[in-house]
Amino acid sequence: MQLETHSFQIKTRGNCDIIDITGFVENLINESNFVEGNVLVFAGGSTAGITTIEYEPGLLKDYPAFFDKIAPVNIGYEHDNTWHDGNGHSHVRAALQSASLTVPFTNGNLLLGTWQQIIFVDFDNRSRNREVIVQITGMKNC
DSSP: OEEEEEEEEEEEOOSSEEEEOHHHHHHHHHHTTEEEEEEEEEEOSTTEEEEEEOOSHHHHHHHHHHHHHHSOTTSOOHHHHHHOSSOHHHHHHHHHHOSEEEEEEETTEEOOOTTOEEEEEEOSSSOEEEEEEEEEEEEEOO
């Protein structure tokens, strides 16, 4: 078994911006000559998350609407009282989402469902340059 850690940068718009990063992750696996194993995808920062969804227009509206219901922007957060940055909701949303995801792969292909993509969600209240960390564990091509 071998282990490699990589990262890539993405620019986000904030405010529940959802970015399909599946291709980035697959490219790293293949460029590193891994054949079979697991890939851990991690969002650096406390206001972003990683998960899987079907990356389609309806869900790109439904997903932010869901977070507006469970962690609204326009209510009081103690974080905002402490830091006065207006992103208390962003931290709560990111904690609910999770910062990482592990996906198995074989023959260099992620073992995702037909309509399943890996997404990065930026919950912060402003645009950001974000780092995504990808750790690949597995066997390489001989």
